[in-house]
Amino acid sequence: MPFFLKSKKLDFKADGPYVAVLRDDEAERFGVHSGDDLEVRWGQNKVIAEADFTSSKVRSGEIGLFREIWEDYKLKKGEILEIKVLSRPRSIKAIIKKLLGKSLSYREIYSIIKDIVNRRLGRSEISYFVASSFARHYSNEELYYLTKAMAETGAELKFSGKVVDKHSVGGLAGNRTSMIVVPIVAATGLIIPKTSSRAVTSPAGTADTMEVLSPVSHSVEKIKFFVKKNNCCLIWGGGLNVAPADDRIIRASHPLGIEPYNKMIVSIMAKKVAMGIKYLVIDMPVGPTTKIPNMKLAWDIERKFLYLGKRFGMKIKVIMTEAREPIGRGVGPALEARDALRVLQRHPLRPIDLEKKSIKLAGELLELCGRAKAGKGKDRALNILESGQAWKKMKKIIKLQGGNSKINSEQLTTGAYKQRFYSKKKGFVCAVNDKSIDELARLLGAPSEKLAGIHMHLRIGDKVNKGDPTFTFYAQGRERMSLARQALSKTKILTIKS
Amino acid sequence: MPFFLKSKKLDFKADGPYVAVLRDDEAERFGVHSGDDLEVRWGQNKVIAEADFTSSKVRSGEIGLFREIWEDYKLKKGEILEIKVLSRPRSIKAIIKKLLGKSLSYREIYSIIKDIVNRRLGRSEISYFVASSFARHYSNEELYYLTKAMAETGAELKFSGKVVDKHSVGGLAGNRTSMIVVPIVAATGLIIPKTSSRAVTSPAGTADTMEVLSPVSHSVEKIKFFVKKNNCCLIWGGGLNVAPADDRIIRASHPLGIEPYNKMIVSIMAKKVAMGIKYLVIDMPVGPTTKIPNMKLAWDIERKFLYLGKRFGMKIKVIMTEAREPIGRGVGPALEARDALRVLQRHPLRPIDLEKKSIKLAGELLELCGRAKAGKGKDRALNILESGQAWKKMKKIIKLQGGNSKINSEQLTTGAYKQRFYSKKKGFVCAVNDKSIDELARLLGAPSEKLAGIHMHLRIGDKVNKGDPTFTFYAQGRERMSLARQALSKTKILTIKS
Numbered sequence: 001m002p003f004f005l006k007s008k009k010l011d012f013k014a015d016g017p018y019v020a021v022l023r024d025d026e027a028e029r030f031g032v033h034s035g036d037d038l039e040v041r042w043g044q045n046k047v048i049a050e051a052d053f054t055s056s057k058v059r060s061g062e063i064g065l066f067r068e069i070w071e072d073y074k075l076k077k078g079e080i081l082e083i084k085v086l087s088r089p090r091s092i093k094a095i096i097k098k099l100l101g102k103s104l105s106y107r108e109i110y111s112i113i114k115d116i117v118n119r120r121l122g123r124s125e126i127s128y129f130v131a132s133s134f135a136r137h138y139s140n141e142e143l144y145y146l147t148k149a150m151a152e153t154g155a156e157l158k159f160s161g162k163v164v165d166k167h168s169v170g171g172l173a174g175n176r177t178s179m180i181v182v183p184i185v186a187a188t189g190l191i192i193p194k195t196s197s198r199a200v201t202s203p204a205g206t207a208d209t210m211e212v213l214s215p216v217s218h219s220v221e222k223i224k225f226f227v228k229k230n231n232c233c234l235i236w237g238g239g240l241n242v243a244p245a246d247d248r249i250i251r252a253s254h255p256l257g258i259e260p261y262n263k264m265i266v267s268i269m270a271k272k273v274a275m276g277i278k279y280l281v282i283d284m285p286v287g288p289t290t291k292i293p294n295m296k297l298a299w300d301i302e303r304k305f306l307y308l309g310k311r312f313g314m315k316i317k318v319i320m321t322e323a324r325e326p327i328g329r330g331v332g333p334a335l336e337a338r339d340a341l342r343v344l345q346r347h348p349l350r351p352i353d354l355e356k357k358s359i360k361l362a363g364e365l366l367e368l369c370g371r372a373k374a375g376k377g378k379d380r381a382l383n384i385l386e387s388g389q390a391w392k393k394m395k396k397i398i399k400l401q402g403g404n405s406k407i408n409s410e411q412l413t414t415g416a417y418k419q420r421f422y423s424k425k426k427g428f429v430c431a432v433n434d435k436s437i438d439e440l441a442r443l444l445g446a447p448s449e450k451l452a453g454i455h456m457h458l459r460i461g462d463k464v465n466k467g468d469p470t471f472t473f474y475a476q477g478r479e480r481m482s483l484a485r486q487a488l489s490k491t492k493i494l495t496i497k498s
Numbered sequence: 499m500p501f502f503l504k505s506k507k508l509d510f511k512a513d514g515p516y517v518a519v520l521r522d523d524e525a526e527r528f529g530v531h532s533g534d535d536l537e538v539r540w541g542q543n544k545v546i547a548e549a550d551f552t553s554s555k556v557r558s559g560e561i562g563l564f565r566e567i568w569e570d571y572k573l574k575k576g577e578i579l580e581i582k583v584l585s586r587p588r589s590i591k592a593i594i595k596k597l598l599g600k601s602l603s604y605r606e607i608y609s610i611i612k613d614i615v616n617r618r619l620g621r622s623e624i625s626y627f628v629a630s631s632f633a634r635h636y637s638n639e640e641l642y643y644l645t646k647a648m649a650e651t652g653a654e655l656k657f658s659g660k661v662v663d664k665h666s667v668g669g670l671a672g673n674r675t676s677m678i679v680v681p682i683v684a685a686t687g688l689i690i691p692k693t694s695s696r697a698v699t700s701p702a703g704t705a706d707t708m709e710v711l712s713p714v715s716h717s718v719e720k721i722k723f724f725v726k727k728n729n730c731c732l733i734w735g736g737g738l739n740v741a742p743a744d745d746r747i748i749r750a751s752h753p754l755g756i757e758p759y760n761k762m763i764v765s766i767m768a769k770k771v772a773m774g775i776k777y778l779v780i781d782m783p784v785g786p787t788t789k790i791p792n793m794k795l796a797w798d799i800e801r802k803f804l805y806l807g808k809r810f811g812m813k814i815k816v817i818m819t820e821a822r823e824p825i826g827r828g829v830g831p832a833l834e835a836r837d838a839l840r841v842l843q844r845h846p847l848r849p850i851d852l853e854k855k856s857i858k859l860a861g862e863l864l865e866l867c868g869r870a871k872a873g874k875g876k877d878r879a880l881n882i883l884e885s886g887q888a889w890k891k892m893k894k895i896i897k898l899q900g901g902n903s904k905i906n907s908e909q910l911t912t913g914a915y916k917q918r919f920y921s922k923k924k925g926f927v928c929a930v931n932d933k934s935i936d937e938l939a940r941l942l943g944a945p946s947e948k949l950a951g952i953h954m955h956l957r958i959g960d961k962v963n964k965g966d967p968t969f970t971f972y973a974q975g976r977e978r979m980s981l982a983r984q985a986l987s988k989t990k991i992l993t994i995k996s
Contacts, residue, residue: 054511125753127629135630
């Protein structure tokens with residue numbers, strides 16, 4: 001039997017399922033228990049919320065709702081809501097079935113993903129689902145079902161023409177190849193609607209970096225407009241509702257600190273399917289500090305990508321590269337944007353490692369979709385870069401997305417506080433501490449303070465003389481600079497041996 | 499690096515881990531992300547809390563703390579707290595290891611249980627642990643480790659003498675044998691410190707029922723006093739901190755609606771070990787509506803109980819009974835207490851099924867610990883019951899625990915609103931709908947309104963004439979009575995065939 005309470009706004013955010021707060025006495029009266037899900041209805045709307053409890057924060061006759069519901073729905077304060085305690089959804093049965101080691105049908109997998117999207121399953125339930133990917137084997141067929149369900153439960157974009165993409169599996173700092181690969185590939189006329197993510201625990205994601213040059217948060221309509229005008233874009237994928245289950249699954253896996261590989265493959269592929277990609281190059285750095293520690297695993301993952309590609313009619317090439325240190329010189333949005341622009345604008349100080357990797361990836365993609373003969377992709381990509389066509393394409397991207405296309409790489413760090421550090425001895429660089437670099441760059445203010453970050457003057461193997469610059473700190477204010485300098489006294493970025 | 503914020507009390511309860519609420523801007527400043535755990539210190543205290551976020555409910559420089567922390571610790575408002583974002587605990591690694599199918603050492607299992615108890619693991623993490631019991635095999639040795647760790651991470655009680663107990667696995671309505679078995683067994687001089695639980699989704703637990711006769715919420719010191727004076731007690735086990743991990747694990751399994759069997763065995767045994775029990779009879783109803791649907795599973799569970807008993811030096815006997823309908827006539831605290839008292843006071847209307855089952859269980863326990871010869875336990879138990887010794891013992895329990903020992907079974911429902919229903923046709927009872935009975939009893943107000951519930955005049959197989967009483971509703975107020983009568987029009991308690 002439903003009961004009725006008036007809505008009250010509570011300014012809290014749990015970042016998981018929707019949360020509804022009942023008075024203790026009312027919870028008892030209506031038989032609502034810890035862990036119960038409530039169905040909340042008003043007008044034509046229906047949401048599922050997890051029950052929390054209070055003795056004073058809502059008045060008798062009211063129900064408190066956390067911020068997420070108010071952000072996602074039009075709901076008036078004091079609106080009368082019809083509330084029902086829900087029995088367990090069928091998707092729970094499917095999750096238990098998988099935990100017990102049985103195969104799931106498409107219908108069962110779809111019910112799980114759909115209930116994640118409409119917040120019918122809470123974080124705890126999603127944890128059980130994630131646990132099943134650790135503990136149980138998912139067949140290729142099941143991975144196909146998962147991918148399909150994830151793509152279908154969100155927005156699906158359609159573009160006409162040869163739609164291509166490049167994706168980096170991640171786990172490597174400063175790997176900003178997208179901002180170079182996209183304009184190169186787009187200059188040949190291919191459609192490349194590139195979406196990227198923001199940093200979660202790192203000092204910058206590609207979306208944070210691109211944001212230094214232009215706004216990156218755009219609607220689906222805008223993206224279609226960009227692609228129509230310029231056959232490409234470089235935007236943040238987070239606001240598009242593409243494969244929305246993925247985000248919530250990632251959050252539920254957060255406490256474990258690792259992501260099941262199957263889950264990673266499915267979430268990448270679901271987004272590509274939803275974006276209508278037909279040719280895809282996957283950049284897969286393999287190494288002890290990346291997500292994929294060894295080649296055996298890398299080959300296994302490659303096979304699964306290729307299988308799913310076949311099922312969805314997508315041509316895929318996986319490029320494995322050995323990863324030992326960050327790509328490029330800068331860490332932090334503006335500094336990484338400067339690296340990318342230096343490559344596009346052919347600046348003498350451009351990072352050669354970033355340029356080489358971008359040309360490799362662009363070349364492979366051109367070969368994969370027939371824009372270059374086998375073995376000739378790299379030459380074609382380099383030619384597009386050197387002739388200035390890539391920079392021309394990038395300028396159009398920046399302009400369309402609302403940025404200043406007259407920007408020069410060397411203007412990007414104007415206004416930053418800088419502090420350069422120098423070597424105290426002669427020798428060579430034998431180690432670079434990625435983790436310290438990331439932590440210090442965040443302490444300096446990255447990614448939310450765009451100018452903040454660290455520029456590395458040296459790489460592993462470089463020779464150093466006493467007094468040579470080692471790295472430079474960038475910050476937007478004195479306070480953060482001094483915080484980072486203090487922290488530097490307790491850690492080490494470079495190890496120099498004589 | 500730690501940061502410092504002032505404590506603010508927030509009147510919310512999430513019923514899982516401790517929750518600390520940060521302002522959005524401060525979370526960004528200190529690099530706190532959704533799903534992070536915070537270590538919060540002040541004076542000699544240290545707690546682990548899950549991070550939630552708000553834009554307005556705490557002021558700059560403050561951190562909001564949900565109710566649980568304030569209930570568990572002495573903490574002043576405005577106290578300066580030292581806060582640190584925690585890296586993942588080692589117990590997480592152990593959980594992942596088990597999800598991947600490897601065996602755990604005692605040290606690893608202990609780290610998981612300890613982190614559950616000190617709230618270092620949140621609900622989502624505990625879900626991963628529960629998932630491992632569904633998906634992976636736990637060896638007998640691992641079950642022993644789990645039991646030991648659960649017992650050792652909470653309060654441990656020691657009594658001298660022969661300490662015995664009876665435990666019902668549950669899942670059967672109205673199964674109030676403890677209130678009869680305890681006085682019978684205690685009358686022979688055995689030590690039986692019985693702890694029971696309250697109802698979660700049912701209309702009454704043994705603790706709710708016993709509470710009709712006396713208070714049941716007592717300290718460990720009080721329990722020791724009861725046992726010293728009267729060699730037994732009948733109290734609520736929830737406030738004693740005995741095997742405290744269990745409660746949190748149960749909550750994390752709540753969304754699934756089922757409990758892994760291994761988990762059930764371990765949680766029962768951990769409590770018995772912590773209570774110092776040496777002889778234990780386990781009542782295990784087997785049937786489609788109970789927790790254990792078939793005999794094969796029942797035998798498997800029995801083997802595990804016996805194995806653990808051996809490891810802990812505890813003599814165990816498992817009694818399996820076929821379960822097809824509720825035991826006794828009443829459903830709801832006062833009505834179930836009346837059933838038990840009618841048996842103890844030898845009332846002509848006493849429920850014979852409840853009496854028989856209690857005598858069986860008491861007899862088995864007497865035989866197990868040598869108070870009766872093989873095959874003679876039931877006679878001895880019946881004799882104690884018929885001679886009034888059991889009622890005498892119960893009166894002393896009620897008096898010591900602060901109740902009225904002059905109570906008569908027929909006074910227990912005084913003051914209730916009653917509504918009797920009658921059969922509209924002649925025939926016999928071919929089905930009883932347990933689920934409807936439970937739901938209607940709760941709707942009438944059980945378990946919080948003690949007088950509320952349903953008394954069944956008929957059982958499966960009984961003959962009925964037109965106009966015979968079928969069942970009676972009891973409530974504390976008119977409103978609930980009319981609610982339940984309305985609901986009755988949409989469901990069916992008894993099916994009568996002519």
